[in-house]
Amino acid sequence: MVSHSEIKEQALRISIQGVTKTYGDFFALNNVSLDIEAGEFLTLLGPSGSGKTTLLMVLAGFIRPNQGQVFFGSEDIVLKPPHLRGVGMVFQNYALFPHMSVEQNVAYPLKLRRKTKDEISQGVQEALDTVKLAGLGNRKIGQLSGGQRQRVALARAIVFKPKVLLMDEPLSALDKKLREEMQIELRRLHDNLAITTVYVTHDQKEALTMSDRIAVINHGILNQLGLPQEIYSNPTNAFIADFIGESTLLPVEVRDSTPRFGESIISVNHDVGSDGSYVLVVRPEKLLLVTDESTAPNRFPCTVEESIFQGESQLLIVRLDTMKSGDKEPYRLNVRIANTSANSAVIPQVGDSICVALEKVDSFIVKQE
Amino acid sequence: MTAIVVNEINIKSLRQQETKERLVMIGLTIPYLLIVILLIIVPIGWLFGTSFVDQDGSFTFKHYVRLVESKAYYRIFITTFEISIFTTLICILIGYPLTYFISQLPRRFANLCMIAVLIPFWTSLLVRTYAWLVLLQRKGLLNNFGIELGLLSEPLPLMHNMTGTLIGMVHIMLPFLILPLYANMRAIDTDYLKAASSMGANQLRAFWTIFFPLSVPGLLAGSLIVFVICLGFYVTPAVLGGGKVIMVSMKIQSNIELFFSWGAASALGVVLLVMTIAILYIASKFVSLDQMSSRG
């Protein structure tokens, strides 16, 4: 076994600089710059059509950008054809060659590299061991389950020890349970190989689970790059706040550098910028049930409209009693309460008037889009 | 106990319903079965029967004996197979690259191309064959053009021979190769090629190791269709072969004139039919026959 640091040294740093790709008037990528550290697990996260897959394809060489540079290490590889880039790639539908066995699929990149027979069979064995598929080498692709196919695709992508591993929504075809298992396993595999990995997904939870850092992309623009916690706790705009995690956005006004919801002043955990329209990002699990007498800063008196049992938690949908003038619909918030035995007594019933509060530390606002 | 009785009643009526549904499904095939029996089984049976009947109505093997004894039939079968094989090979050489090209186009353009491929289907076979006559004859467009441009010093013998027959047959058979092949190629995920190239295969390598093997079923199916249809071809060799390229189907026709009876022609027809079925049978060991008709 090679030590982490050793491989990390071999891994490549990727630098994307000013990459733009247009289709007619449409900007698939708009001046994207992004540095990916050697050995890092970076996720490109965004809704469909955001440009995340386009960026991955630029890295793989299947899409030529209109402008910009892509460095693998110190080499600008924008003009290099895909087959010379030496990246391992896992496709969304796995793209396993149906006319070859598992073994032949995994051996394919080694054969292209004119390895000897022994080197090939040894490499294939190692790769299949790594993805826990030892013994299935002779199977036809058609005989494999979805999860097994996913593993073969992975084995094939790493068997030639590429310096960069690209994955395009590799888990999207799996059912939830398997997907969650594979998330952990992929992450573990990455830690063992310490290969620079770029992972594309539209599943924010998956991104949070697996990534060293997340790059949120929307409309071809890099919105935010940061650690999962940063992205979750401090989204830089309303889109990210809405996209990452569960949240309800309440409109707030900033006047005289003070955020207000209706007439109530909202205390937030950060400096407030210029006056104008903002939204308060409310995470359901951060809301606290408080008594009317509580002194918690951001309090919202409300009525329980629905109470939904969700296993480990209870989801309450509450209607705020406060309405701003001119609003037609009352505001609603989602409140999540853990289903612990301690909580079972306090969970309110539908129709109860209650009060929920958001601690200052959990309160932040972002500019209205 | 009551519950069990109710269950038994349900079993019976459920089974009846199932039988009814099955009968309806079988009923759907009746028109087709009638057509097959009336238009295929009965005529073939009759054909088979007449091949053993002498002019005076008595039973005879003489029509088959003639096929074995006369060198003419041997030569005609050789010619027929030669033409069918060459036509198939040329169709592959021309059709494969073309189909590959079309299959790589964006769908809209590809559809336009496929319509262009199919347009000849809407024109009568005879008209198309005569069009080749105008193009290929000694003082036809091609030869005149070649001579005027100084490319040819004298007209090339492009028709009334094997060359002309092959040109005409390839033109007519090409769509039969392209259609199943195109369906097959379209179904090949482009990600396979991307995957291959991400692993280090250049385009040529990716084509030969991935795309080509995956297109083989379509290619085999198309080739088989072309070959088998060629075996029974009549119009094109009759018009473009100049009476010197004689295929089995033409001999069947001339046997009717020659012997004034069905017997001699039927025997030849039976032999051609048996050979065709044998070829299809052998081929079915290698190609799945569904592939021949499937579009995807």
Place this chain on the structure above:
Amino acid sequence: MLLKHKLALAFTLFLGSILTVNANELSVASWGGSYQHAQSTALFQPAAAAMGITVNEETYGGMSDVKLKVNAGATVWDIVASGSGGCAAAAAEGILEELDYSIIDVSDFYPGLYMDHCVGGDVFSTVMAYNTETYGDNGPQNWADFWDVEKFPGKRAYRAKVDGALEPAIMADGVPIDQVYEVLNSVEGIERALNKIRELKPHIAVFWTSGAQHAQLMKDGEVDMTTGWNGRFDVAKKDGAKVRYSFDQALLDYDGYAIPKGAANKDLAMQFLNEISKPQYQAEFVKYITYGPTNKKAYDLGTIDDALSRALPSHPDNVKLQVPVSIEWYSKWKPIAAEMYAEMLTE
């Protein structure tokens, strides 16, 4: 059995309802091309008008078609046009109705231009035609020249069937016109003619199967020389083809009309044959295609001028240059010769 009969009856009735023609309609089949055009314009349609009936014309592939239809009990044609040889063979097969010469008036016919089952319609020749652009005025004159590929280089066309195909070969091999059928009267003789054709085969570009085809071949310049039917070449020439032929060593033959066995309108067909055998129709016919009349009286009408008369195969000056086709030889040897000829073609 009963069911079978019922079915057969139902089927016949069904066919009958489609096919049974009105008593005032006749169905006539001929060879197509400029020949049938001439028949239609000069004979069929005027005669139909004169009789107040309707004639539906079709083209067909020869007596083998008739035989298949007659044997299947589905005779659809009332009259078929055919060469004399084809008629004779078909008569021997028993697929033709005997003609009633008390209805069809052949009293003014040349002798030998009608048979029990076939009444002659026109006299034609199988000739050698050549392209005047290729050979100028000194073109090939006889069958020996047709075979002489050194003196007359160029592509030939020849008939794909045995009819009229052995006689030229045997003459090219030196047999005089009055001994043609004598020499051919044995398998060896036929083989001799076939060998002569084998000799020429590399220079035969096309084996033609129809009169329309050999006319077109000459018109297109696809071949420089061909055998063929004289009238077709005259029509092609009128259309601008550079073609010439002579009656020297040509084969003199006649076309006729016959009634297939079981024809639906047999009696009307007899009357119709009588009508088109009248001189006024035959005299008109030659204007469209240079095939001579079978009815002597056609000349008496004065509508056939001297130049046209000399161009007809049946003109006495032309007749003496030619070999009259022997019906006897064809009825005796055709099946054997045809098979040998077909085999030679596959070589």
